[in-house]
Amino acid sequence: MSKKIIIIGATSGIGEELARQCVEKEYLVAGTGRRIERLEALKKELGNYFHYSEMDVTDHESSKQQLHELIRQMGGMDIIVLNAGISNYQASSITSMEQMIVDVNVSGFVQLFGEAFKYFRQQGYGQIVGVSSIASLFGSSRAAPYSASKAFISTYMQAYRQRSNSMNHDITITDVKPGFVKSEMTEGKKGMFWVAETDKAVRQMLKDIEKKKSHSVVTRRWILVAWLLRLTPNWILDRL
Numbered sequence: 665m666s667k668k669i670i671i672i673g674a675t676s677g678i679g680e681e682l683a684r685q686c687v688e689k690e691y692l693v694a695g696t697g698r699r700i701e702r703l704e705a706l707k708k709e710l711g712n713y714f715h716y717s718e719m720d721v722t723d724h725e726s727s728k729q730q731l732h733e734l735i736r737q738m739g740g741m742d743i744i745v746l747n748a749g750i751s752n753y754q755a756s757s758i759t760s761m762e763q764m765i766v767d768v769n770v771s772g773f774v775q776l777f778g779e780a781f782k783y784f785r786q787q788g789y790g791q792i793v794g795v796s797s798i799a800s801l802f803g804s805s806r807a808a809p810y811s812a813s814k815a816f817i818s819t820y821m822q823a824y825r826q827r828s829n830s831m832n833h834d835i836t837i838t839d840v841k842p843g844f845v846k847s848e849m850t851e852g853k854k855g856m857f858w859v860a861e862t863d864k865a866v867r868q869m870l871k872d873i874e875k876k877k878s879h880s881v882v883t884r885r886w887i888l889v890a891w892l893l894r895l896t897p898n899w900i901l902d903r904l
């Protein structure tokens with residue numbers, strides 16, 4: 665039987681490509697996002713293997729309801745990928761931009777994570793994939809709320825992995841840390857290096873999801889950066 669995967673944030677970039685690659689592998693896929701026209705276009709392209717629902721993760725009650733509606737439409741859920749995220753946002757002030765990043769990347773994530781965890785606990789198995797970032801490994805002066813939001817979700821997933829292990833739940837929690845990947849998020853940004861093609865990064869990510877890894881760094885060369893960052897003393901990180 666086909667695996668059933670729900671991708672939160674499937675209207676562009678990593679999430680959209682993941683939806684395509686999962687359908688190629690004959691998964692039953694559901695995708696969400698605020699841009700309904702993108703979801704309709706994906707439906708036309710992917711056909712019967714694809715379900716969708718308009719969803720804004722900052723609307724907690726409605727997004728939890730949409731999640732359950734998608735589970736109902738697909739007849740179950742084996743994997744959820746919490747991919748929705750923003751790195752900057754047009755806002756009237758820095759404070760409201762920072763608040764929006766926290767609302768989407770942290771609060772939106774926590775709400776759906778909790779709902780999925782409860783569902784998988786009752787089902788007896790499942791996999792939650794959270795898309796964090798290499799940026800979670802250090803504070804970045806140019807992206808303080810973004811790097812902190814990703815550190816939050818990585819730490820959160822580690823804590824839930826411990827909880828799941830101590831209670832003997834068969835729930836895999838996969839923390840994906842991409843380096844730079846081509847997408848709308850990185851379009852036109854300066855100062856990037858080793859920017860990976862989206863399809864390559866997603867192929868590696870999907871391989872790690874299928875292997876039920878607890879940690880995935882994509883693309884592979886970013887493992888070196890992650891390792892170096894972990895070894896770098898704070899007095900150097902404070903001056904980056």
Ligand SMILES: NC(=O)c1ccc[n+]([C@@H]2O[C@H](COP(=O)([O-])OP(=O)(O)OC[C@H]3O[C@@H](n4cnc5c(N)ncnc54)[C@H](OP(=O)(O)O)[C@@H]3O)[C@@H](O)[C@H]2O)c1
Pocket residue numbers: 672673674675676677678679696697698699700719720721722747748749750751768795796797798841842843844845846847848849850
């Ligand atoms: N690209 C990179 O270099 C990179 C590196 C590390 C980590 N990441 C992470 O990878 C994930 C995907 O990013 P991407 O690079 O593919 O960027 P992207 O093309 O901008 O995709 C972001 C996705 O998140 C969704 N989203 C944003 N705000 C939302 C909201 N309020 N409610 C529901 N969905 C929302 C977007 O859908 P709508 O706009 O339609 O709502 C879209 O589907 C993000 O979590 C990002 O932080 C990316």
